[in-house]
Structures are given as C-alpha cells and as structure tokens.
Amino acid sequence: MNLTRKEEKELVLRAKQGDSEAMTVIYKEFEQEILRAAYGVTKNPDDAQDVAAEAFMTFFQTIDRFNTDYPIRPWLHRIMHNQANSMFRKKNRVISSGDCFDNYTMEHSSQTDENLFEEEDVSLLKKALNLLSIEEKKILTLFYIEDFSITDLSVTLNIPEGTVKSRLFNSRKKLAKKVQLCKKGGGF
Amino acid sequence: MNTCKHVEKWLRDHPQESLPKWIQNHIQGCSSCKQIVESSSLLHTFTPVSPSSAQYSFSPELDWKIRNCIYTTSETLKNSQRIAKKTVFYLHRGFVATLSAICLIVAVFFMVPVANQNTTYSLLLNEKFKEMMQTPSSVFMMEVDTMETMDDHLQFARYYCETKEEREFLYSNNEDSRNKLLFVKFLGMQSDVSYLQIYQYARNDLYFQAIRKAKLPLWKTWREFSSYIEQYTLLPGQPFESFDATVLSVDYATGAIKTDVFTDPLFADFIIMQQVTPFRTYHFTVKTISSQNNIVAIDLPRENDTSLQGKLLSVTKNTIRLEGFPEDLFVSEKVLHDETANSYLENGEYVFVRIAQTNQNQWVVTSLSVLQEPSPRTLTGKIVEVYRNGFVLENLGMSFFFSSPTTPTISQYDIITVQGLDYGSFFVVEKVLSIAPFIEEKEDYYLASHKEEKTIAREPVFTPPNRSISSPSPVNPPDQMPLESDIVVGIDKDQYYFLSGKTVPKDQLSQSLSAGESIRYQREQNNITIQRHFMNQTQVVQFTVEFLERLPNGIEIYHAPQDGSRIYVFRSSMADKGNVSVFQGNVVSYGTIHIALEWRMFSLSTLVNIQAVVTKEIERNSLYQLDNGCVLKIDDFTEIQGHVQVGKTVKISGQYDQNVLRGYIVRVEKEIFMMQGEIVDWNKEQKWFLLDSGVVIQIHEATIFHGQGVLGEGIFVYCKVYLKEGQYVASDIAWEENSIPGTGDRI
Incomplete structure (x- = not known):
C-alpha cells in the first residue's frame, strides 16, 4: 500500500513489457490485502488462498491488456470477487455481492485487534453498521477500512465519482444517526 | 451551512488524518457535524489492521504457482515484444526496398525510352489497342448482331456519320477496321484534334501518341474507349438484349410475337400484348429464359425505318x-x-x-x-377477349388487330362483324361493320321501359370514333323521376333503414346494399333504381355522446358535443339508459355524419375501475395478465392511453366478461421515480438542475416543493420525478428525506 500512483503506473508499464521483477513487486504489494479480502468473502482459508491465487494469476496473464489509466487495486478486488463467485457457482452456492460484503465486513471486524480499540466501541460500531444497508456498509468500509479512494470506489462499484461522494455523505450521516441511537440504547 | 460542507469535503479527502483545529472548533457548535465526525473517527480508528500485524500469506505451493505464472507471463510478453520488434524491423526494411523497386519500375515504365522513343508503358498500351483493333468483328450494331445478316456496313455508316466530317472521313477510310474508325471518332469527340490527325497516328498503331496528342489521360481513355465500343457489342450470354424489330404477327392466345429479327417468336405478357400491333416497329428488350425469348420491356424504336x-x-x-x-x-x-x-x-x-x-x-x-399473302374477308363472331389494339373472336383461331389507332369501343361478349385482311395467323381489321352488345348480360342495367334489340345490323354502322348503336341509352329514360340521396344506416332480414328515416323493403331494390353506403336513387312506383352508390372508408372512433332523437324507422341519433357531429346508430339499447354515454365503434363518416357499423356504448358510471400492474402479455397487444389475478382484454375499440407493457401500471375502466376484464378505456400510469443527490449544476433560467448522479431534472410550474429550502449548486435534494419525452420532470422536490408523500421505484 505504499506505492504512489506514479510508481504503480511505472510498475504496470514494466510488467506489460514482461518485467517479472515488476510483477513480483505488484504481487507482494497486494498479496496480503487480496488474501484478506478473499478470506472475508469465502470464510474459508483454503478457498481464500485458491481464489486470491487465481485472481493474481488472471491479473498477470492479462496484464498486457490492462489499462494503465486505472489503479491496480480495484481491478484486483474485482477479479478476486469474480473468482470467488465462479468458485461458489461451481460449488452450487449462490452468493450475492451483498452477502459477500457482509461476510467480509464482519470477518474483518472480528480480526480487529481489540487492544487498539475498546470492546464497547467495537460492539457499538458493529451494531450501527448492521443497521445500515449493505450498500452503505460496503462504501463506508471500503473507504475507511480498506482506504479506497473516491476513484477506486468509482471503479470498484462502477458508479460515477459524484455518486460515490453523495453515497458516502449519506452513509456517513446515517451511520452517525445510528451510532447515536445505539448509544442511547435504541434502534435494536 | 458552508462550513458543514467544508467539513464533509475534508472528511472525504482526508479519511485517515486527525481533525484540524477549524473542524474541532466547528463541531463544538454543530451537532450534526459532530455526529458525523464522531462516526468517521470511529470508523477511522476501527481500521487497526496493519500489514505487519496480519498473518495473511500464500502457502508455499500457491506462492510458487503465482511466481511461476509471473515467470511464464513475463517470458511470453518478452517473446511477443521481440517478435513484434523484429516484424516491425523487417517490415520497415522490406517496405523501403519495395518502395525503391516500385519507384524504379515506374520510372522505367513511364520515363525511360526503350525503343524508338517509346517507353515500356506506351508500347504496352499500343499493343493493347492494336489487339483491340484487330478484331473488327467485335464491333457491330445491335440489330446486326441479332439479325446476323444485315448489311452491317450501311448500319455502321448510319450510326457513325453524325457530322459531315465523319461522313467524309468514313467514306475515305472505310477499309480500316471499325474499331480503329471508332477510336478516331471517340478521340475526335473528346478533344479538338481533327479526325485526320488522329487517324495518322491510329493508322500506324500509335494509339499512345494519339491519346497524348489529344491531351487525354492514358489509362482513363483506354477504359472509356473500351466501354464505348462495348455498348455496341453484344456478348454471348448477356442477360438482356435490346433491339428494334418489326412485329410480323401476334397471337393473343399464346402470347407469341413474331418479328422480322428472330425466327423464333418472342413471348410477351398481357401488358405488353396490349401494346403491340403487327407491322409496327418497336424497341424490344428481351431476356432469354430456358431458351425462350421473353419480352421484358417495349419502347419506341431507336431508328425510324x-x-x-x-x-x-x-x-x-x-x-x-x-x-x-x-x-x-x-x-x-x-x-x-x-x-x-x-x-x-x-x-x-x-x-x-x-x-x-x-x-x-x-x-x-x-x-x-x-408472309402469307393476305386475303380480304368479312367475319362475324362473339368477342371473347378484348385488348387495346385488338380482340379475339370465339371459335376463330386467330387474333384480330385494328389497323387504325382509333379503335371502336367494344366489350367482351359483343357480337361483332368485321372486314379486313386475313394473314392466316392473324387478321387486320379495316372496318367494323357492326357491334351488337351482349344483351343478356347487360339487361340489369337498363330500365324496365327499355326495349331489347338483339338483332345484329347488317349494314356497316361503325365509323370510328363515333359509335352508333340502336340500343337506347340506359340512363335518361323519358319519364325521369327526381334523384334522391340517402345513406343506408341499417339492414335487417327484409328491409333497409335509411338515414332519412325511410324504410325500404329489400325486394324493391334491384341490387343489394351494405350499411354505410351513400346512395342516389330514383323511385318509380314500387321500384327503386340505384343510380350511384359508394362508401367512404371506415374508421374506429370514440365520442362522448348524448342521445338526441329516434327516427321513425328506429334509428337513433346521438350528438357528440365536442365537435358537433352526429352518430346514427341502428338499434341501440343505450338511449333509455342515460343521457350521456361514451360511444366506441367502427363508423363510416360523411363529414360530421357518422354511420355506426359496429359499436358499443356505455355509461362511465357503470364501468368497473381498477388499477393494476401488467405482469404478462398473454396475447400480443390484446390479452394481458394483471397482478391482481385478472386478465385484461383489449379489443379494437379500446381507448388506450400510453403503451401497455409488462411492468406498467394501468388504470382500466371496463366490464367483466367471464373472468376477463374487457378494457374500454385503458390508461398507462406515469412512471414515478424517487431520486436524490447533490445539485452539481443549476440553471435557473431554463429551470433544470443536474444531480451528482448525472441525471438532469426539469422543473415546471406544477412542481411541488416540500420544505423551505432553496435550489442551488451543492444543495442536496430529494425528488419525485417522472419521465416525459425522455426527460425527467420533477413533480415534487424536498430537502429532507421522507418529506415527499407517496412512493415509487427508487433509482
């Protein structure tokens, strides 16, 4: 996650030329994030490993067609999600994007190092988040927890940046209300 | 409000940073921003997963698999880049070499003289022309080709000599090949160079030089000359042939036309048969299908022979x-x-x-x-077929043609006596001695006072174009009754019901009429003779009508207040059921008078009114399944407002007919959407704004505003909109959620 946009673009350009070193840097840069996200979606360490590995391999195999104007991360996430979906299809398990995200969010929050945060606050936030719609949860978590930029969110969610901003605003406003509600002990 | 916006923007742009002082100050006094900042910081602090603390990594097998994939992909990409580079390099080298070679060849071809000051190109072109000139038989007139026998030199001369210069030139050089002569003519026409000058070059086969002398482009001239002589060359297998030919005989029975061009007959369809007459010349276009020459077009001859x-x-x-x-x-x-x-x-x-x-x-x-020598004859017979220029008599195996372009008026089944020349296979009529109309078939058209005359006159009475027949005229009887006009509104088993209120028994009319027909008739005692009857086109209409009156024959008149028209209905049962009704039906209209042929009338108060969503189209444009379990039937008279389709909400006024709701009036409801977003562009003059979602919303006078907010850039709004001509139009606008009453699809 330490790559700047410029560095990322240079790496992609090198990778497109067949530079294995550049590919390896990309792989190592996003390995943990994608694995973590895959685990959130699949809820199974083995499946997560397979899905993430397939996502990386698909990404590298098609890197010559990758548009350098786009950031890598949303694409990797999207590929990973598609791989997970196709895996679920093979296993005859239907999963909606909302479900995936729900699992992901909850899994992620369960991974939180509770030393860094008060148990009460975690519980409060979990409750408040649960009161939001899946779309609202998704946009907030990707923005705050996964540090997605507005552009990344626009690419990932396939919506205009203006819509990302307005959704973010509304979701945050709603979350604030829900947190207040939870603090007062209502809304459940 | 502005500061709140700035707070929102800052939070959006700096999700991971601690709050600056101005925000801290602002949230002291703004509870809304305070809540948002708190939840944001909660979320922010809730992101404790740092890469170092995570335990996520691929298993050694998968790690190796991914690295192997990276290596393989890398090799593939490198190889493809190498090949691409090589290809570009070779292409580049090859291109330069080819270009140089082409330039060299072109230079040699066009510029460098190889023999007697001739370039390769000029020699080649001259050779091509020479080859063409040495095939004199390939140039001939079309007639010559098709006849194969005519004195083609004369034909050629006739074609060639349009000017005095051409004539002089041709007769002094007529020993040369015709292609060469045509070349001279062609070049002469294209330039100012004289025929003799061009001929000097052409005689020595210096066509290249002749074209240069005429200052014409070489290749283009070659092409144009080729097509110039091609148009006078008929090649075997050409789909169409056109030529002038004189008709020698026509057989109406078989459609065969004999000409002076072909031994085999040409075959014509009925339309073409109407136009031909023996011994006239036409320009025929013929297509040979299965060895049969079929005339596909006929025109005036090109030459006046x-x-x-x-x-x-x-x-x-x-x-x-x-x-x-x-x-x-x-x-x-x-x-x-x-x-x-x-x-x-x-x-x-x-x-x-x-x-x-x-x-x-x-x-x-x-x-x-x-030809067979014609013999003068007089023949009598019944006409069985009539053509524009002739006819066929019953039991006589020949076709008859009028020699004069002015032909007498004859009809099928007339008995005719003619005098003319018998050519064996056809007969040229010079005089019509008599025409006796075929009385039995026509007596229906005569009045009862008409005296039949079936005798065929023995003396010639025909002098074209005036016809003199002893039969009395069918219209204009001596005791003429006044003509009356009326319209048939209804018919039952025995009677006709007219718009005037009269009722006429069917047996008084010599012919049957249909409802809606406008008639002109004469009444004489108990007989009615229809002189003229016609009917306008029918149309499906809907009117709000009021009952006006009932005529003596039972016909009801309804008045449509919206346009003042009147609807005449035969045997309606609505008159007693209320004054105002809706009329839907198929009518014949004569101005503001509408004669109802099929109809229904109903009072709106008696209809069932429901609103439902169309869930399925059972039968295209007529039967629909509704979400309330009903089946909606739309018929020819149903008034439909909007486009009924699956997913649309419809308001139906109709009547139940055996579990099917027959829709009399079906209105498709407007599609309502709820939209929300920040205004990113606001045009006050044209009354529209653009939401950050990219949707443009139009405001109009009827738009209802819920709340006290203002419209402007950066303002967040909630809108209830509907689609009108592809544009979203706001019916309601609010600044707070849930302030707009009603629901709709959320997009």
Missing part, C-alpha cells in the same frame, strides 16, 4: 422490286439468306421488308420476311 409489304415484282442478285414501290431495293445476300426470309425469293411472293435510305439515296433492305 420504313417498312413495306407487297408482292415481289422482280428479284435480281442484289435488288428486289416490290409491288407499289417505284424503286429498286438493294438487298445483300445476307438478307436474302436470312432465316426469316425462309427461302430464296421468287417473283410473286408476298414479303415484308424494312428499308433504309443511304446517303446516295439508295434504298437498302435491312430485313426481309416472307
């Missing part, structure tokens, strides 16, 4: 003399042995010839056909 027919008075080696023509006719051996001529000619034979006059005032026969 003179034609003659008569007995041969004398036949010499090169000339013939015809009875009635004072001069000898030059005839080439080819024409004499033409297949249409059948045999060697002998004195006394009856022939048909086409002749053309040469510049030396010599008459040349261009076609010659031997």
Whole structure:
C-alpha cells in the first residue's frame, strides 16, 4: 500500500513489457490485502488462498491488456470477487455481492485487534453498521477500512465519482444517526 | 451551512488524518457535524489492521504457482515484444526496398525510352489497342448482331456519320477496321484534334501518341474507349438484349410475337400484348429464359425505318422490286439468306421488308420476311377477349388487330362483324361493320321501359370514333323521376333503414346494399333504381355522446358535443339508459355524419375501475395478465392511453366478461421515480438542475416543493420525478428525506 500512483503506473508499464521483477513487486504489494479480502468473502482459508491465487494469476496473464489509466487495486478486488463467485457457482452456492460484503465486513471486524480499540466501541460500531444497508456498509468500509479512494470506489462499484461522494455523505450521516441511537440504547 | 460542507469535503479527502483545529472548533457548535465526525473517527480508528500485524500469506505451493505464472507471463510478453520488434524491423526494411523497386519500375515504365522513343508503358498500351483493333468483328450494331445478316456496313455508316466530317472521313477510310474508325471518332469527340490527325497516328498503331496528342489521360481513355465500343457489342450470354424489330404477327392466345429479327417468336405478357400491333416497329428488350425469348420491356424504336409489304415484282442478285414501290431495293445476300426470309425469293411472293435510305439515296433492305399473302374477308363472331389494339373472336383461331389507332369501343361478349385482311395467323381489321352488345348480360342495367334489340345490323354502322348503336341509352329514360340521396344506416332480414328515416323493403331494390353506403336513387312506383352508390372508408372512433332523437324507422341519433357531429346508430339499447354515454365503434363518416357499423356504448358510471400492474402479455397487444389475478382484454375499440407493457401500471375502466376484464378505456400510469443527490449544476433560467448522479431534472410550474429550502449548486435534494419525452420532470422536490408523500421505484 505504499506505492504512489506514479510508481504503480511505472510498475504496470514494466510488467506489460514482461518485467517479472515488476510483477513480483505488484504481487507482494497486494498479496496480503487480496488474501484478506478473499478470506472475508469465502470464510474459508483454503478457498481464500485458491481464489486470491487465481485472481493474481488472471491479473498477470492479462496484464498486457490492462489499462494503465486505472489503479491496480480495484481491478484486483474485482477479479478476486469474480473468482470467488465462479468458485461458489461451481460449488452450487449462490452468493450475492451483498452477502459477500457482509461476510467480509464482519470477518474483518472480528480480526480487529481489540487492544487498539475498546470492546464497547467495537460492539457499538458493529451494531450501527448492521443497521445500515449493505450498500452503505460496503462504501463506508471500503473507504475507511480498506482506504479506497473516491476513484477506486468509482471503479470498484462502477458508479460515477459524484455518486460515490453523495453515497458516502449519506452513509456517513446515517451511520452517525445510528451510532447515536445505539448509544442511547435504541434502534435494536 | 458552508462550513458543514467544508467539513464533509475534508472528511472525504482526508479519511485517515486527525481533525484540524477549524473542524474541532466547528463541531463544538454543530451537532450534526459532530455526529458525523464522531462516526468517521470511529470508523477511522476501527481500521487497526496493519500489514505487519496480519498473518495473511500464500502457502508455499500457491506462492510458487503465482511466481511461476509471473515467470511464464513475463517470458511470453518478452517473446511477443521481440517478435513484434523484429516484424516491425523487417517490415520497415522490406517496405523501403519495395518502395525503391516500385519507384524504379515506374520510372522505367513511364520515363525511360526503350525503343524508338517509346517507353515500356506506351508500347504496352499500343499493343493493347492494336489487339483491340484487330478484331473488327467485335464491333457491330445491335440489330446486326441479332439479325446476323444485315448489311452491317450501311448500319455502321448510319450510326457513325453524325457530322459531315465523319461522313467524309468514313467514306475515305472505310477499309480500316471499325474499331480503329471508332477510336478516331471517340478521340475526335473528346478533344479538338481533327479526325485526320488522329487517324495518322491510329493508322500506324500509335494509339499512345494519339491519346497524348489529344491531351487525354492514358489509362482513363483506354477504359472509356473500351466501354464505348462495348455498348455496341453484344456478348454471348448477356442477360438482356435490346433491339428494334418489326412485329410480323401476334397471337393473343399464346402470347407469341413474331418479328422480322428472330425466327423464333418472342413471348410477351398481357401488358405488353396490349401494346403491340403487327407491322409496327418497336424497341424490344428481351431476356432469354430456358431458351425462350421473353419480352421484358417495349419502347419506341431507336431508328425510324420504313417498312413495306407487297408482292415481289422482280428479284435480281442484289435488288428486289416490290409491288407499289417505284424503286429498286438493294438487298445483300445476307438478307436474302436470312432465316426469316425462309427461302430464296421468287417473283410473286408476298414479303415484308424494312428499308433504309443511304446517303446516295439508295434504298437498302435491312430485313426481309416472307408472309402469307393476305386475303380480304368479312367475319362475324362473339368477342371473347378484348385488348387495346385488338380482340379475339370465339371459335376463330386467330387474333384480330385494328389497323387504325382509333379503335371502336367494344366489350367482351359483343357480337361483332368485321372486314379486313386475313394473314392466316392473324387478321387486320379495316372496318367494323357492326357491334351488337351482349344483351343478356347487360339487361340489369337498363330500365324496365327499355326495349331489347338483339338483332345484329347488317349494314356497316361503325365509323370510328363515333359509335352508333340502336340500343337506347340506359340512363335518361323519358319519364325521369327526381334523384334522391340517402345513406343506408341499417339492414335487417327484409328491409333497409335509411338515414332519412325511410324504410325500404329489400325486394324493391334491384341490387343489394351494405350499411354505410351513400346512395342516389330514383323511385318509380314500387321500384327503386340505384343510380350511384359508394362508401367512404371506415374508421374506429370514440365520442362522448348524448342521445338526441329516434327516427321513425328506429334509428337513433346521438350528438357528440365536442365537435358537433352526429352518430346514427341502428338499434341501440343505450338511449333509455342515460343521457350521456361514451360511444366506441367502427363508423363510416360523411363529414360530421357518422354511420355506426359496429359499436358499443356505455355509461362511465357503470364501468368497473381498477388499477393494476401488467405482469404478462398473454396475447400480443390484446390479452394481458394483471397482478391482481385478472386478465385484461383489449379489443379494437379500446381507448388506450400510453403503451401497455409488462411492468406498467394501468388504470382500466371496463366490464367483466367471464373472468376477463374487457378494457374500454385503458390508461398507462406515469412512471414515478424517487431520486436524490447533490445539485452539481443549476440553471435557473431554463429551470433544470443536474444531480451528482448525472441525471438532469426539469422543473415546471406544477412542481411541488416540500420544505423551505432553496435550489442551488451543492444543495442536496430529494425528488419525485417522472419521465416525459425522455426527460425527467420533477413533480415534487424536498430537502429532507421522507418529506415527499407517496412512493415509487427508487433509482
């Protein structure tokens, strides 16, 4: 996650030329994030490993067609999600994007190092988040927890940046209300 | 408000940073921002997963698999790049070499003289022209080709010599190949160079130089000249052939037309058969299908030939003399042995010839056909087929043609006596001695006072174009009754019901009428003679109507207040059921008078009104399944407002008919959407704004505002909109969520 946009673009350009070193840097840069996200979606360490590995391999195999104007991360996430979906299809398990995200969010929050945060606050936030719609949860978590930029969110969610901003605003406003509600002990 | 916006923007742009002082100050006094900042910081702090603390990594097998994939992909990409580079390099080298070679060849081809100051290109072009000029037989007139026998030199001269210069040139050089002569003519036409100058080059096969002299482009001239001579060359297998030919006989029964061009007949359809007459020349376009020559088009002849027919008075080696023509006719051996001529000619034979006059005032026969000598005859018979230029008589195996363009008016089944010339296979009518109309078939059209005359006049009475027949005229009887007009509104088993209120028994009319027909008739005692009847086109209409009155014959008149029109209805049952009704039906309209043919009338208060969503189209445009379990039936008279389709909400006024709701009036409801977003562009003058979602929303006078907010850039709004002509129009706008009453699809 330490790559700047410029560095990322240079790496992609090198990778497109067949530079294995550049590919390896990309792989190592996003390995943990994608694995973590895959685990959130699949809820199974083995499946997560397979899905993430397939996502990386698909990404590298098609890197010559990758548009350098786009950031890598949303694409990797999207590929990973598609791989997970196709895996679920093979296993005859239907999963909606909302479900995936729900699992992901909850899994992620369960991974939180509770030393860094008060148990009460975690519980409060979990409750408040649960009161939001899946779309609202998704946009907030990707923005705050996964540090997605507005552009990344626009690419990932396939919506205009203006819509990302307005959704973010509304979701945050709603979350604030829900947190207040939870603090007062209502809304459940 | 502005500061709140700035807070929002800052939070959006700096999700991971601690709050600056101005925000901290602001949230002291703004509870809304305070809540948002708290939740944001909660979320922010809730992101404790740092890469170092995570335990996520691939298993060694998968790690190796991914690295292997990276290596393989890398190799593949490198190889493809190498090949691409090489290809570009080779292509580049190859391209330069090829270009150089082409330039060299072109230079040699066009610029460098190789022999006698001629370049390779000029030599090649001259050779091509030479080859073309050495095939003199390939140039001929179309008639010559199709007849194969005519004196084509004369034909060629006739075609070639349009000016004096051409004539002089042709006669002084007529030994040369025709292609060469055509080349001179062609170049002469294209430039100012004289025929003689061009001919000097062409004679020595220096066509390249001739074209250069004429200052014309080489290749283009070659192409144009090729197509110039091609249009006078008929190649085997050409789909269409066009030529002038004189008709020698026509057989209406078989559609066969014999001409002086082909021995085999040409075949024509009914339309073309209408146009042809023996001994006239036409320009035919013929297509050969399965060895049969079919005429596909007929036109005026291109050449105005003179034609003659008569007995041969004398036949010499090169000339013939015809009875009635004072001069000898030059005839080439080819024409004499033409297949249409059948045999060697002998004195006394009856022939048909086409002749053309040469510049030396010599008459040349261009076609010659031997015919059966016609004999004068008088024939009588019943006409079984009528054509524009002739007819066919019953039991006589020949076709009859009028010799004069003014033809008498004859009809099928007339019995006709004609005088004319019998050519064996056809008959040329010179005089019509009598026409007796076929009375039995026509007596329906005569009045009762008409006295039948079936006798065929023995003396000639026909003098075209005036026809004199002793039969009385069918219209204008001596005791003429006044004409009356009416419209048939209804019919039952025994009677007609007219718009005037009259009722007429069917047996008083000589012919049957249909409802909606406008008639003009004469009444005489108990008989009614219809002089004229017609009916306008029917149309489906809907009117709000009021009952006006009932005529003595039971016909009801309804008044449509919206346009003042009147609807005449035969045997309606609505008059008693209320004053105002809706009329839907199929009518024949004469101005503001509408005669109802099929209809329904109903009072809106008696209809069932429901609103439902269409869930399925059972039968295209007529049967729909509704979400309330009903089946909606739409018929020809249903008034539909909007486009009924699956997913649309419809308001239906109709009546139940065996579990099916027959829709009398179906209105498709407006599609309502709820939209929300920040205004990113606001046009106050044109009354529209653009939401950050990219949707443009129009405001109009009827838009309802819920709340006290203002519209402007950066303001967040909630809108209830509907689609109108592809544009979103706001019916309601609010600044707070849930302030707009009603629901709709959320997008």
